[in-house]
Amino acid sequence: MARPLTASHRRDLITGGAIVLVGVVYYSATFAIRRTDDIVTPATFPAIVGIALILLGGILVTQALMRRETPAEAVPGSSSTAGAAASAGEPGVVIAAPPEPRSKQVVLQFAIFFVYLAILIPVGFLLSTAAFLMGLTSLYAPDRWIRNLVFSVLFAAVVYFAFVYGLAVYLPAGILG
Amino acid sequence: MDTLVDLGNGFATALQPASLAFALLGVLMGTVVGVLPGIGPISAIAILIPVSFGMEPMHGLILLCGIYYGSMYGGSITATLIKTPGEISSAVTAIEGYEMARRGRAKTALATAAIGSFLAGTLAIIGLTFLSPVLVRLATVFGATEYFLLMATALLLASTMSSGSRTKALISVFIGLAVGLVGLDFQTGLPRQTFGISLLSDGIDFTIFAMALFAIPEAIRNLALGRGAKEEIQRFGDAKWMTKEDWKRSTGPWARGSVLGFIIGILPGVGPSLASFMSYIMEKRLSKRKDEFGHGAIEGVAGPEAANNAGVGGAMVPLFSLGIPGSATTALLLFVFTMYGLQPGPLIFRDESGLIWAIIASMYIGNIALIVLNLPLVGVFVKLLKMPKEILFSAILVLVTIGAYAIEFSLFGLMLLGLFGVIGYLMEKGGIPLAPSILALVLVPLLEDNFRRMLQISGGSFLPLITRPVSLSIVVLMLLGIIGPIVFRWWVRRRHLLMDVTVA
Numbered sequence: 001m002a003r004p005l006t007a008s009h010r011r012d013l014i015t016g017g018a019i020v021l022v023g024v025v026y027y028s029a030t031f032a033i034r035r036t037d038d039i040v041t042p043a044t045f046p047a048i049v050g051i052a053l054i055l056l057g058g059i060l061v062t063q064a065l066m067r068r069e070t071p072a073e074a075v076p077g078s079s080s081t082a083g084a085a086a087s088a089g090e091p092g093v094v095i096a097a098p099p100e101p102r103s104k105q106v107v108l109q110f111a112i113f114f115v116y117l118a119i120l121i122p123v124g125f126l127l128s129t130a131a132f133l134m135g136l137t138s139l140y141a142p143d144r145w146i147r148n149l150v151f152s153v154l155f156a157a158v159v160y161f162a163f164v165y166g167l168a169v170y171l172p173a174g175i176l177g
Numbered sequence: 178m179d180t181l182v183d184l185g186n187g188f189a190t191a192l193q194p195a196s197l198a199f200a201l202l203g204v205l206m207g208t209v210v211g212v213l214p215g216i217g218p219i220s221a222i223a224i225l226i227p228v229s230f231g232m233e234p235m236h237g238l239i240l241l242c243g244i245y246y247g248s249m250y251g252g253s254i255t256a257t258l259i260k261t262p263g264e265i266s267s268a269v270t271a272i273e274g275y276e277m278a279r280r281g282r283a284k285t286a287l288a289t290a291a292i293g294s295f296l297a298g299t300l301a302i303i304g305l306t307f308l309s310p311v312l313v314r315l316a317t318v319f320g321a322t323e324y325f326l327l328m329a330t331a332l333l334l335a336s337t338m339s340s341g342s343r344t345k346a347l348i349s350v351f352i353g354l355a356v357g358l359v360g361l362d363f364q365t366g367l368p369r370q371t372f373g374i375s376l377l378s379d380g381i382d383f384t385i386f387a388m389a390l391f392a393i394p395e396a397i398r399n400l401a402l403g404r405g406a407k408e409e410i411q412r413f414g415d416a417k418w419m420t421k422e423d424w425k426r427s428t429g430p431w432a433r434g435s436v437l438g439f440i441i442g443i444l445p446g447v448g449p450s451l452a453s454f455m456s457y458i459m460e461k462r463l464s465k466r467k468d469e470f471g472h473g474a475i476e477g478v479a480g481p482e483a484a485n486n487a488g489v490g491g492a493m494v495p496l497f498s499l500g501i502p503g504s505a506t507t508a509l510l511l512f513v514f515t516m517y518g519l520q521p522g523p524l525i526f527r528d529e530s531g532l533i534w535a536i537i538a539s540m541y542i543g544n545i546a547l548i549v550l551n552l553p554l555v556g557v558f559v560k561l562l563k564m565p566k567e568i569l570f571s572a573i574l575v576l577v578t579i580g581a582y583a584i585e586f587s588l589f590g591l592m593l594l595g596l597f598g599v600i601g602y603l604m605e606k607g608g609i610p611l612a613p614s615i616l617a618l619v620l621v622p623l624l625e626d627n628f629r630r631m632l633q634i635s636g637g638s639f640l641p642l643i644t645r646p647v648s649l650s651i652v653v654l655m656l657l658g659i660i661g662p663i664v665f666r667w668w669v670r671r672r673h674l675l676m677d678v679t680v681a
Contacts, residue, residue, distance in 0.1 A: 011606075011607060011608065012607075012608070014607070015345075015607030015608065015609065018603075018607070019348055022352075022355075026355055026370065029370050029372060030369075030370070032373075033362075033367060033368075033369050033370075034367050036365055036367075038364075038365075038629070038633075039629075039632045039633060039636070039637045040628065040629040040632050040633075042362035042364070042365050042367050042369055043369070045354075045358055045621075045625045045628070046355075046358045046369055046370050049351055049354045049355050049358060050355075052347075052351045053348070053351050053352075053355065056344055056347055056348045056351060057348070059344050060342075060344050060345065060348070063342075063344065099402060101398055101401035101402040101403075102401070105401035105402070105403065106397060106398070106401045106602070108401070109397045109400050109401045110397060110595075110598070110599060110602075113393075113397070113574060113595060113598070114592075114595050116574075116578070117578065117588075117591040117592060117594065117595050118588070118591075118592075120578065120582065120591060121582075121587075121588055121591075125579075129575055132571070132574075132575070133571050133572070133575065136400060136567060136570075136571040136574075137567045137568065137571055139400075140400060140403060140404065140566070140567035141404065141565070141567055151568055155572060155575070156575075159575065159576075159579065163579060163583075167228065167230070167231055168231055169227070169230070169231070169579070169583045171579065171582065172582070
């Protein structure tokens with residue numbers, strides 16, 4: 001264990017640990033299910049799943065601790081571009097992994113999204129969507145605020161009318177209703 | 178003969194103006210969405226499912242099948258011109274196709290992809306047409322044991338055949354199962370895994386889960402990255418679409434890719450992505466110009482693209498005839514079937530024969546539409562590549578929000594969407610693939626139901642798994658599915674076949 005952990009090892013350790021935790025919580029929740037006298041009770045499958053998650057998380061942690069040589073097959077955060085059984089070797093064609101954004105930015109984006117989800121029904125689709133789009137696009141490209149504004153208002157309006165009148169999906173009218 | 182009569186009737190329905198329009202619209206919408214960088218077929222279907230809510234089942238399904246092909250071809254355009262594969266199945270095109278584009282042969286790369294997709298897609302649908310009735314007849318001897326085994330095999334193969342860590346793919350499967358078990362137990366009506374939240378007793382809606390996983394993490398990641406270096410879009414060049422030489426070099430790979438793709442597509446749990454990688458390796462091995470691979474070899478585009486699209490037709494075989502999806506994308510389609518109150522499987526060919534044959538017929542039409550629409554319009558689609566990211570991804574967030582709202586009409590549904598978006602983001606960050614969990618979520622009710630029935634019939638014994646001839650064959654297939662990939666990986670490594678394709 002003299003070697004320092006690489007980023008990929010650390011990631012697997014954290015992921016594995018988190019999965020074990022999820023498994024434990026999930027397994028404990030099966031005790032709340034009323035038992036029946038069938039061969040397979042309603043709790044059987046959930047219990048199997050909980051235990052499997054604990055085991056798999058454990059395996060991931062163990063693998064991360066056991067792996068001595070630096071792995072090259074890991075594909076950080078890009079299931080969409082993950083490659084085949086490629087391993088390290090002579091350099092060749094490389095599909096670059098997508099760059100990772102800063103965590104602070106990710107949290108901010110998610111926070112804005114959750115605010116939008118929360119106000120959608122009380123405030124209504126048109127206003128909340130226009131504000132949400134304006135917020136996101138202006139954070140990204142503040143210098144193009146006129147374009148952002150036009151896009152936000154137009155997109156919200158077009159989508160609203162298309163869904164309400166075209167597809168009969170009634171979106172919340174909110175304070176405008 | 179019956180098959181041809183059924184197919185003829187199917188065409189009679191599929192050629193009606195409304196059906197035809199939905200097939201064309203689907204292909205067009207699919208291509209448009211598939212071209213958008215970072216959006217692959219799974220995301221495209223997940224985002225567009227809400228559009229089909231109010232439609233007639235047949236039209237909705239025809240539309241979504243069209244979206245499926247369209248998005249696959251759209252993904253090839255993106256892979257070729259900006260080297261951004263929407264999903265793993267077009268990752269090989271991102272290598273060879275992009276290299277061709279850099280050498281001014283983008284048009285040729287897109288043409289060989291389109292023609293190959295058309296030929297392979299059509300061949301695969303012919304295969305689907307004639308193989309499905311056979312499987313349906315075979316399926317009459319299937320009992321709970323066989324169905325349970327088939328679904329377990331699908332989930333197992335989905336994890337062993339995946340590209341990255343097998344442990345992580347299995348974790349993904351079990352996350353899907355865990356989510357799928359939330360809600361009332363269908364046999365006893367008892368609430369399970371609801372953590373005391375009564376709103377969870379209806380279970381977690383599949384569409385919300387799929388949209389959250391396949392659209393939100395990608396959108397948030399791109400928005401959070403902010404403005405970076407602009408992606409370089411390769412130009413078309415003025416070269417001819419295909420020279421005689423190109424035709425000659427493409428024919429073999431098209432044919433081999435079609436067969437390979439169809440066979441791999443049929444296997445439960447194995448999607449087209451493996452087909453395209455295997456075709457790439459095969460073409461490289463067979464080629465006399467091995468040194469061209471990695472530098473824009475046309476065989477490396479023609480073969481994998483054909484395999485990819487033949488795989489789609491192949492994956493429809495178990496979906497239609499057994500009701501078992503072979504991949505995350507077909508799992509989405511299975512969900513749409515059940516949303517309309519239809520259960521694919523042997524019975525659908527008897528009870529809804531008109532509907533199912535019309536869908537199969539519409540696939541022939543969709544494939545023709547693909548080539549008729551896409552080659553001439555490719556210049557228009559390319560313009561979509563220039564769409565500013567902030568506009569694209571913020572609009573996608575709004576669309577999935579509408580989708581979630583249209584399903585639950587509640588704040589709770591919206592919050593679930595956001596929550597699963599966060600979970601999907603964390604899974605991606607931890608390197609856990611998302612697709613297997615979608616497959617698992619769709620399969621869990623059937624898996625559990627058949628598991629219970631199997632044990633109830635046998636009185637708690639697992640022996641039927643190996644004492645029934647059909648189930649024993651499936652067990653053998655399952656074992657091959659576990660051992661096969663290990664041998665395959667070892668072989669690939671030993672022969673240094675894929676050494677120079679590294680995904681960093």
